[in-house]
Amino acid sequence: MPLFWLIMIVLAVAAAGYFLGRQRALASAGGNTRHLHSLPSYYGWNVAMKAAVPAFLLLIVWLLVQPVYINSTVSGMIPDRTVADNASRGLVMAEVRRTAEGLDNAVAEGTMTRDFASDMRADITDVTQRLKDAGQIVTSTVTQPVLNAAQRYRVMNATGTLWMSIAVIVLAFAGAFRGLREAHSDFRARNTVEQGIRAILIGAASIAILTTVGIILSLVFNTIEFFRLYPAWDFFTGLNWAPSFSGRGGSSDLGVLPLLWGTFYISIVALAVAVPVGLFSAIYLSEYASPRVRSVAKPMLEVLAGIPTIVYGLFALLTVGPLLVSVFGRDGLGWMQSGTAVMTAGLVMGIMLIPFVSSLSDDIINAVPQAMRDGSYGLGATRSETIKQVILPAALPGIVGAILLAASRAIGETMIVVLGAGAAAKLSLNPFEAMTTVTAKIVSQLTGDADFASPEALVAFALGMTLFVITLGLNVFALYIVRKYREQYE
Known part of the structure; x- marks a missing residue:
């Protein structure tokens, strides 16, 4: 049936x-x-x-x-x-x-x-x-x-x-x-029904926990299987990423350090774009903008968060990359050889992260009591002095938490990196060279007709586990900062 x-x-x-x-x-x-x-x-x-x-x-x-x-x-x-x-x-x-x-x-x-x-x-x-x-x-x-x-x-x-x-x-x-x-x-039908509904609600709430546990267990078991086939020391200390399906992994170099470097490098560039723009936007919207301007500007800014990442990737590939090549390429400064580079992916990813930083920072700044502003004005401080010396210090823990959460979002991004940064796994300080990230290699390793018993396929789970631990650490650290230094106002 x-x-x-x-x-x-x-x-x-x-x-x-x-x-x-x-x-x-x-x-x-x-x-x-x-x-x-x-x-x-x-x-x-x-x-x-x-x-x-x-x-x-x-x-x-x-x-x-x-x-x-x-x-x-x-x-x-x-x-x-x-x-x-x-x-x-x-x-x-x-x-x-x-x-x-x-x-x-x-x-x-x-x-x-x-x-x-x-x-x-x-x-x-x-x-x-x-x-x-x-x-x-x-x-x-x-x-x-x-x-x-x-x-x-x-x-x-x-x-x-x-x-x-x-x-x-x-x-x-x-x-x-x-x-x-x-x-x-x-x-007593009412008592029975209410107890049943309570059990259903508990079961529904448990689905998220069980799903998380299932994801973690699948990553752990496949990661253990990978490290049975490939040495963990070579994986975490290797400086070369060169998977080869010939010989079922006998000639592969699966060092994760180039991928981690590309992941952090692109994320740093993205945060260098998103944090200033997002923070300054939040300050303007919360402290300077009129209610009419805020009612229009804030929704328009948050529209960026609803754009699919594949659209950002195409924007990086077709618009930002050629624009950077025209400025920094052969016809310009001669620093950039192609449109796929760390700078391309970092700039577009930074644009994508602006709403995360701006919206969270705006909510945190608005949570600062008006009495603190009025007290600062009463002592003769200007608006800019009040923002620098009163509002930002009071909101700083929340802003730091918002930045760390945006960093976690940047580390897990895939499509912008695939289309904008290239696929080269290398250790380099040049932001105009092509690099790749952990998430991009997870996609490439699991794409195609691959033997899932080989190290080249199982390495995707080891990469996913590594990325999971990194992002989990960032999120825990962000929550720790927010809770430790958060100010409670009445």
């Missing part, structure tokens, strides 16, 4: 249970709501929640567990001798899934019968040719172990989906039946 219809059936059972539970509760009270412990709607919601929530929980768990179980079972069917030296079992399983999908599509289109697609004794040549004729295969040949595994995969997947549908529907009806039995005048 398709997943959409399964969800619709559960929702229909829950909706029917709501109305039946409400009517049953009213009938038990003789139609007089004053004889009920709770409002009639609570009895209906009790039935609906008992029908839908357990069924959907089972559905989610089943959808998470079934692929893992099927993959592990089918993977054991593939003999080790059939896995080539230059291929991993993961790639073979990907071929198994593609073949199984091709068999399902061929059956759906009528070019292959269901029994023939599931026949483990079917001729490999005949099956391969039928898949090719139906346009459902992308490889030139399908080996017998892969075909057998694909047939077993689709049978197990279909069987698991069938049993999942039955179990979910049965659980939905069982929950609705239980809720209907409780729909009588003495049942």
